[in-house]
Amino acid sequence: MTGARTGPVHDPAGAERRARAQLRPEHYDFIAGGAGEETALRENEDAFGRLALLPRVLRGGAERGTRVGVLGREWAAPLFVSPTAFHRLAHPDGELATARAAAATGTPLITGMAATTAVADVVAAARARDPEAVVWFQLYLQPEHEVTTALVRRAERAGCSALVVTVDSPVFGTRTRDLRNGFHDLPPGLAAENMRDLLPGAAPGGTRDIAMWPAGWDDLRRLRDLTDLPLVLKGVLHPADARTAVEQGVDALLVSNHGGRQLDAAPASVEALPAVAEAVAGRVPLLMDGGVRRGSDVALALALGAVAAGVGRPVLWALATGGEDGVAQMLTALREDFDRVLALCGGHRPEDLTADQVVPRGLPHRRPEGERAW
Numbered sequence: 232m233t234g235a236r237t238g239p240v241h242d243p244a245g246a247e248r249r250a251r252a253q254l255r256p257e258h259y260d261f262i263a264g265g266a267g268e269e270t271a272l273r274e275n276e277d278a279f280g281r282l283a284l285l286p287r288v289l290r291g292g293a294e295r296g297t298r299v300g301v302l303g304r305e306w307a308a309p310l311f312v313s314p315t316a317f318h319r320l321a322h323p324d325g326e327l328a329t330a331r332a333a334a335a336t337g338t339p340l341i342t343g344m345a346a347t348t349a350v351a352d353v354v355a356a357a358r359a360r361d362p363e364a365v366v367w368f369q370l371y372l373q374p375e376h377e378v379t380t381a382l383v384r385r386a387e388r389a390g391c392s393a394l395v396v397t398v399d400s401p402v403f404g405t406r407t408r409d410l411r412n413g414f415h416d417l418p419p420g421l422a423a424e425n426m427r428d429l430l431p432g433a434a435p436g437g438t439r440d441i442a443m444w445p446a447g448w449d450d451l452r453r454l455r456d457l458t459d460l461p462l463v464l465k466g467v468l469h470p471a472d473a474r475t476a477v478e479q480g481v482d483a484l485l486v487s488n489h490g491g492r493q494l495d496a497a498p499a500s501v502e503a504l505p506a507v508a509e510a511v512a513g514r515v516p517l518l519m520d521g522g523v524r525r526g527s528d529v530a531l532a533l534a535l536g537a538v539a540a541g542v543g544r545p546v547l548w549a550l551a552t553g554g555e556d557g558v559a560q561m562l563t564a565l566r567e568d569f570d571r572v573l574a575l576c577g578g579h580r581p582e583d584l585t586a587d588q589v590v591p592r593g594l595p596h597r598r599p600e601g602e603r604a605w
């Protein structure tokens with residue numbers, strides 16, 4: 232059979248099940264959980280399930296490629312690793328394993344401020360695999376400007392090529408599972424390493440060290456003056472905010488409901504994407520994350536206006552069960568799955584996917600007068 236599948240099998244549900252069996256229950260819950268009743272969390276995946284892709288046919292066999300350009304760099308595929316906290320909860324090698332796997336597969340990595348490995352070590356691990364590896368740093372603006380400044384300098388010195396400012400977190404979302412489990416602090420030996428020596432008092436130990444704080448557009452302007460790195464705003468869902476962000480000179484947007492961990496009443500990320508894409512009208516690149524589990528999810532996100540889609544939890548499940556190799560296999564399988572979906576949609580390049588190829592599942596609601604559905 233020509234073109235039959237040979238690579239690693241992509242099995243998102245199985246990966247989570249296997250990871251759950253490995254992890255301490257409160258750590259599994261921290262990763263898997265969302266805010267409130269976990270509606271936004273569920274909706275991220277369900278919303279993709281409500282969308283179908285209309286394939287185009289007879290478009291010929293021009294050479295196919297998955298590369299995309301983002302902020303002046305070529306990415307191997309329209310796929311990146313979203314920032315998630317505390318990778319050493321999932322595996323002793325933590326962020327180092329994730330960074331190596333991302334670099335080895337040509338996948339850009341957004342490393343988190345709440346990492347259990349210092350950003351300099353994360354970037355070094357990635358660059359040891361690929362000197363050209365793309366690593367961005369995710370930042371929560373901090374109430375003390377000096378702390379924000381110190382974090383930005385750490386990211387710059389480490390060699391990160393963009394700052395991803397998470398703006399959906401004026402306060403912490405209600406993490407129902409963490410409250411039930413009493414999970415607030417990292418186990419002994421683990422710390423939010425990027426915060427080391429930035430706060431008075433004890434060594435950094437958990438979620439309490441990272442302030443989620445109601446920053447404003449003024450604070451963003453202050454950050455703009457602080458650094459020449461491109462700024463990406465993460466967590467924008469309202470088209471008016473997207474417009475303001477573009478006017479303020481932001482370099483890219485990451486449309487996200489934070490994996491359903493902040494506002495539980497928020498729409499699924501993919502549902503918010505079309506209005507943001509319309510507001511931005513191509514002036515800056517749009518990234519998205521939330522519920523991306525398979526190649527067709529990436530394709531749907533691209534068709535609706537994103538240039539690339541990110542994965543959060545799938546990375547942690549793969550890390551928990553397989554360390555660096557597990558993450559590399561997952562990223563490879565996801566890229567191959569996307570490549571196949573692209574081909575099946577009649578596309579040769581990611582940009583070939585267009586909004587007219589996205590249709591809601593189910594019978595059409597409106598039919599010409601008097602016409603029967605069957």
Ligand SMILES: Cc1cc2nc3c(=O)[nH]c(=O)nc-3n(C[C@H](O)[C@H](O)[C@H](O)COP(=O)(O)O)c2cc1C
Pocket residue numbers: 261262263275313314315316343344345369397465487488489490491492520521522523541542543544545
């Ligand atoms: C365990 C965990 C920790 C996270 N930590 C952060 C973080 O520190 N900063 C941030 O901007 N987003 C954080 N996120 C949100 C992710 O960046 C991303 O938006 C989300 O996980 C994407 O959804 P997915 O998990 O369905 O792929 C976290 C998500 C999870 C699951």
Ligand SMILES: CC(C)CC(=O)C(=O)O
Pocket residue numbers: 316345438441489492
């Ligand atoms: C512990 C936080 C700093 C990170 C987190 O859980 C999140 O952003 O969802």
